[in-house]
Amino acid sequence: MDGIPPALDENELVRRLVSIGWRGSRAVRLGPGDDAAFLRGGLVISTDMAVEGVHFRFDWISPEEAGFRAGAAAVSDLAAMGAVPEALLVSLAVHGDPSVAVELQRGVRAAGDRVGVAIIGGDVSRSPGPAVVDVVAVGRARTVVTRGGGEVGQGVWVSGSLGGAAAAVTAWSAGTEPDPRARKRFAAPPDRVPLGLALSTAGLACAMIDISDGLVADARRVAGASGVRIRVDTGAVPVDPGAGDLNLALEGGEDYELMFTAPPGAGSRIRALGQEMAVVLTRIGRVEEGKGVVLEDDRGRHSAPGRGGYDHFAGGTP
């Protein structure tokens, strides 16, 4: 229909969906296209859908773990805005056995408990196919940190380590058991809400995003929204010990760590904040003039990364 190529990639499709749905609104301070929308009155809201066979499989993780993961992923969008979670809503579709819905709900509840919020609504349906968990995260903020605040001269930072979740998926896809540390990165994404809030409040995050589709893919989104180029020093990228592979750290998704740009000279304050919050914060690059993302290795060799990031429309199970 409408000349849309069947191979339309996820980014293109999202752009298309946004352009169809969005036409401005007085009630809305920040519309679609960032990690979450920001409404008049300070409400921040986002929705995140996980589909069995695409985002998770029940021979990889239990229904309760899948629910936790979906809840944590939804909350991560609030963290990336510097917002404080207030409530979750959960829509579930499950095959014949309703106990799967119960286990999924328990997992989402646990993710809510971790950040102090309850599930205030939702929906449940039978599914003739995969299980589906769609979690709506509602939060509040006085101001939000968008993807568009990157400016030339800023540093680029990430929290924690990257590539663990992708390493787990790689192992499962090869029919082997993942390293337990990698498995945990997939099944239980970290809570970065306190960090996102602290960075926002202290003015240490100018642009911010959660790394859901891979460092390179998400850095490219920040670069695009900010109208800048992001240079990544690949030698500085904190590779998860459960991954042990730089490519997984660069291109693998679903780690739900935060990437942010910070004012020049803020390094010592950021490191102190990280120590205080017991989260490793690593400077991995800088913001330059230009567009897109460039990778630079320890010897100063440059490369343009591949498309980067997991594309849910590229086919196959992750």
Place this chain on the structure above:
Amino acid sequence: MDGIPPALDENELVRRLVSIGWRGSRAVRLGPGDDAAFLRGGLVISTDMAVEGVHFRFDWISPEEAGFRAGAAAVSDLAAMGAVPEALLVSLAVHGDPSVAVELQRGVRAAGDRVGVAIIGGDVSRSPGPAVVDVVAVGRARTVVTRGGGEVGQGVWVSGSLGGAAAAVTAWSAGTEPDPRARKRFAAPPDRVPLGLALSTAGLACAMIDISDGLVADARRVAGASGVRIRVDTGAVPVDPGAGDLNLALEGGEDYELMFTAPPGAGSRIRALGQEMAVVLTRIGRVEEGKGVVLEDDRGRHSAPGRGGYDHFAGGTP
């Protein structure tokens, strides 16, 4: 798991999910269990999931119609609270062809346009099975009309007519084409936002619900939440001309009309409001002491209705 019978019905499952997810919250004025949740600050929020093969089929209606229907159903939950819509979010899962996502989004957008709101966020994923549309409706209200306001002596009213959507599903399921009026009732649920708001503002709705699972099933919810019995005069129930079958009007779901209870003696004000808003409002019964729903025909014969309402876990396609 946990001794949950595989045949757990939808109401039982919903109760179970609510009890898992809900534990009170200072941020929340009304938690799960009604048509929508109500937050401190006046926000009203609900989510409504439609699954291909359960709620709709693409050989019945087009993707754009399915999107419209999902959007209208989500907005209907706000209408039933007397809230004013402010924004929608849309999560989509589709098979290989992303153009289906585009058409679904167009349909949801049209449902948003009808009530003056945009789509401010969402998510999209590939689905290895059915298409899924989950619509989050966000609105505002100063006060909300819950399901729990029914009191003995009140009248019970419905908007519009009932059974049309179920008549369309019945025809499709029998391999025939539905009456065009019934088809329209399924594909394009009415906008009852202005009515819900007017009834709430005028104090004419004490308890209110949108009829999504059938008059009897939804009346039973109001009776349960209010701690009363609802007596329905079956001869008064407005049967949709596209249905022509009282049972469909009593038991068939998905009409998305409003059912409400009103103060004694409010009949003439309600009829005047209906005339002003060009919506037929019909008194179909009354609130009594007791519990559940009883049906009474024109000759005064009573009957206890069946379980009533469509159960998405009862198996089979609607």
